[in-house]
Amino acid sequence: MARNSVDQELFRRIRDRVAIVGIGHLPFAKDIGRPISDTAIEAIQIALDDAGLEAEDVDGMSMFEMEHTHEVTIARGLGVKNLGWWDKLSYGGGASCGTIMHAAAAIVSGLATVVTCHRARNRGSRESRPWAQERVLVTDDKALHVPWGLIRPVDVIGMWAQRHMHRYGTKREHLGNVAIAARKHANRNPYAMMRGRPLDMEIYLKGRMIGDPLSLYDCCLETDGALACIVTSVERAKDLKHKPIYVHSVAQASGPNPVHLANYNTPDLQTTAVPCAEQLWARSELQPRDMDCAQIYDAFTPLVIMGLEDYGFCKRGEGGPFTEGGRLELGGELPVLTSGGGLSEAYVHGFNLIIEGVRQLRGTSYNQVPDCKATLVTGASGVATSAMVLRAD
Amino acid sequence: MDAALHPDYPLPDVEHPVTRPFWDGCRERRLLIQREKGTWTYHWPPKPSYWKGGKLEWVEAAGLGRVYSYVVGREPFLPAFQALLPHVMVLVELDEGPRLVGYMVHATPAEMAIGMRVRVVFKRLTDRVTLPVWEPVR
Numbered sequence: 001m002a003r004n005s006v007d008q009e010l011f012r013r014i015r016d017r018v019a020i021v022g023i024g025h026l027p028f029a030k031d032i033g034r035p036i037s038d039t040a041i042e043a044i045q046i047a048l049d050d051a052g053l054e055a056e057d058v059d060g061m062s063m064f065e066m067e068h069t070h071e072v073t074i075a076r077g078l079g080v081k082n083l084g085w086w087d088k089l090s091y092g093g094g095a096s097c098g099t100i101m102h103a104a105a106a107i108v109s110g111l112a113t114v115v116t117c118h119r120a121r122n123r124g125s126r127e128s129r130p131w132a133q134e135r136v137l138v139t140d141d142k143a144l145h146v147p148w149g150l151i152r153p154v155d156v157i158g159m160w161a162q163r164h165m166h167r168y169g170t171k172r173e174h175l176g177n178v179a180i181a182a183r184k185h186a187n188r189n190p191y192a193m194m195r196g197r198p199l200d201m202e203i204y205l206k207g208r209m210i211g212d213p214l215s216l217y218d219c220c221l222e223t224d225g226a227l228a229c230i231v232t233s234v235e236r237a238k239d240l241k242h243k244p245i246y247v248h249s250v251a252q253a254s255g256p257n258p259v260h261l262a263n264y265n266t267p268d269l270q271t272t273a274v275p276c277a278e279q280l281w282a283r284s285e286l287q288p289r290d291m292d293c294a295q296i297y298d299a300f301t302p303l304v305i306m307g308l309e310d311y312g313f314c315k316r317g318e319g320g321p322f323t324e325g326g327r328l329e330l331g332g333e334l335p336v337l338t339s340g341g342g343l344s345e346a347y348v349h350g351f352n353l354i355i356e357g358v359r360q361l362r363g364t365s366y367n368q369v370p371d372c373k374a375t376l377v378t379g380a381s382g383v384a385t386s387a388m389v390l391r392a393d
Numbered sequence: 394m395d396a397a398l399h400p401d402y403p404l405p406d407v408e409h410p411v412t413r414p415f416w417d418g419c420r421e422r423r424l425l426i427q428r429e430k431g432t433w434t435y436h437w438p439p440k441p442s443y444w445k446g447g448k449l450e451w452v453e454a455a456g457l458g459r460v461y462s463y464v465v466g467r468e469p470f471l472p473a474f475q476a477l478l479p480h481v482m483v484l485v486e487l488d489e490g491p492r493l494v495g496y497m498v499h500a501t502p503a504e505m506a507i508g509m510r511v512r513v514v515f516k517r518l519t520d521r522v523t524l525p526v527w528e529p530v531r
Contacts, residue, residue, distance in 0.1 A: 136402075136404060138406060144438055146403045147405045147518075148494050148524065148526070149470075149480050150496075151471055152466070159462045159464050162463060162464060163484075166507040209465070209467050210466075211467070212465035212479075212502070213464075214464075259438060262494055264484050264492045264494065265438065265492050
């Protein structure tokens with residue numbers, strides 16, 4: 001009980017008292033031609049400029065990384081005087097909003113005042129994909145699935161998708177609705193990798209099977225990118241360039257009996273998004289019906305359908321039909337992935353979903369939802385994950 | 394059989410202290426899973442032997458279960474598994490409860506169905522590594 005009350009208090013102190021004040025990213029590319037230790041610095045610098053802050057103002061850093069960049073390399077490149085707090089979060093796809101949670105906790109507890117959060121990632125080229133490098137001796141959690149050939153993320157997620165289709169009657173057309181919504185949004189986003197490549201149901205259904213039941217258009221892109229945002233207190237945010245975008249609620253969750261990737265021994269195959277959503281909404285004064293749009297992590301289309309259920313936009317099993325009638329598209333009841341997401345803007349472990357959430361609340365999205373006041377941003381369900389509710393005045 | 398194994402085949406670390414009994418069992422063609430002493434609750438993936446003061450024991454599973462889900466891998470796949478395409482990967486729910494990742498043998502993608510009854514078959518990859526794989530119970 002005592003722990004629970006501490007938890008409530010901390011998140012009350014975070015709620016609408018911590019804000020994202022700057023965003024930035026480099027143009028996405030298939031091959032950016034620079035190491036992430038370099039692109040990260042530039043992305044953070046763009047975000048600092050956007051905020052109206054200098055490197056000298058930064059005293060905290062929370063990075064989303066599975067690689068080996070040192071915090072000090074980035075701090076030095078930026079010109080930070082002294083980092084007083086930093087951390088690094090792993091878990092591909094899952095940790096995006098986790099960086100914001102850690103930054104927020106550091107800010108309200110006085111460990112830091114201005115924190116940079118970022119993800120830089122190079123995976124456009126075939127050789128750079130972690131699963132393509134899987135060979136010879138598997139020593140971690142993956143030793144209980146990789147030796148059977150369950151290696152490609154599309155197959156790992158396909159296992160969930162097949163079960164969902166069997167159990168709830170989810171159709172390929174439902175998956176297609178997600179892919180098409182993301183692509184329509186991407187076609188209005190000048191930064192989107194898939195801009196100018198329209199997708200309709202006819203093309204979708206003809207997509208070649210990769211990991212049956214998932215086809216080409218169910219899969220995200222592979223992209224090089226570097227993205228950052230700047231987090232600080234609302235007091236510090238007052239004299240900055242943009243209106244503050246409030247961190248209203250935020251959560252991380254591993255779920256029970258977790259395995260990295262092939263996380264199949266949870267009750268009823270529930271994903272990590274279930275416990276994450278439970279905490280997120282418990283800490284929030286807003287509920288799913290209050291979201292004007294949602295940036296639901298989309299490495300593969302079924303994750304969006306399951307995410308709609310797990311985050312409470314519809315009941316379990318109803319995620320498929322929920323996609324019908326253009327509901328997920330701009331103008332629909334709940335536009336999702338309004339930048340194009342990982343499916344059609346860029347796949348950068350979902351950090352672009354944070355940037356898009358901020359743009360929506362600033363009113364500067366390329367697919368602006370009229371009078372957008374609140375949005376949900378989520379990380380990958382399946383792996384250890386995170387999510388947040390962002391809002392604006 | 395060793396000679397046919399692709400040089401890039403991702404082999405499991407069978408010496409890992411947590412999973413070693415499982416791999417030792419596979420070499421003897423026995424499917425071992427962990428059970429909690431007293432409650433008979435099954436645990437998967439395996440936990441360390443010292444968990445809660447040694448509450449777990451390894452027991453032999455019947456080697457029977459049902460297809461809980463499956464995926465059919467198509468091109469482009471990893472070179473080490475090229476010979477198995479179309480590669481039918483399965484999630485088998487054992488009669489004892491745990492869900493194990495595996496792949497099918499003696500089954501075509503067309504005959505796959507969730508709920509299908511399957512039986513374990515042991516496939517020797519090297520002197521040290523034997524994988525439990527699955528075939529339909531006909």
